[in-house]
Amino acid sequence: MDIKGAEFEVLNKLNSKILENIKNIIAECHLEAGDISQLKKVLKGNGHCIEMFTTPLVKREANYQIKVKNLNGLKAFRKLVYTLSAIVRAKDSSLRILFARR
DSSP states (O other): OOOTTTHHHHHHHSOHHHHHTOOEEEEEEEGGGSOHHHHHHHHHHTTOEEEEEEOOTTOSSOSOOOOOSSOHHHHHHHHHHHHHHHHHTOOOTTEEEEEEEO
């Protein structure tokens, strides 16, 4: 989900019935657009495990591992994002990448 700050509005307004049917969420969260702790509370309250990462995108190798099972596409996506960001030397400390899974 990359909707330029609207992720807070969208995810906070989803009712629990809809959230129960969502297994995985990957969102680029723009911190100036909302309260990340409230968003985490909503998702955790609906049974999601949350992992948040600051985006040190200029690093060639990230210093974490995504702890998920059978989601090789997610891992490949993370590697692609970090590789491309390293090439263009992009960095934005106002962003967090949110991974939520059920």
